[in-house]
Amino acid sequence: MDLAILAGGIMIAFGALAAGIGNGVLFSRYLEGIARQPEARGTLFGQSMVALGLVEALPIISIAFGLLVLFGVIGG
Numbered sequence: 001m002d003l004a005i006l007a008g009g010i011m012i013a014f015g016a017l018a019a020g021i022g023n024g025v026l027f028s029r030y031l032e033g034i035a036r037q038p039e040a041r042g043t044l045f046g047q048s049m050v051a052l053g054l055v056e057a058l059p060i061i062s063i064a065f066g067l068l069v070l071f072g073v074i075g076g
Helices: 002-038 038-070
Strands: none
Touching: 002 038
């Protein structure tokens, strides 16, 4: 049971860490693109929002599975 709690905590922590790193990289590249080509701001914004959805999907799934493991629903 102790390993399940540890595994759930690690999954939640890495999910949150991955979301932070992914968002930081995504928006730094977005701002870099605007700085290089200001006229492409609208196109870059739309593409960055699609990429944001993809970047956020994996951490959300990781946090959900981490909570399931933490509360003993799976892996028990």
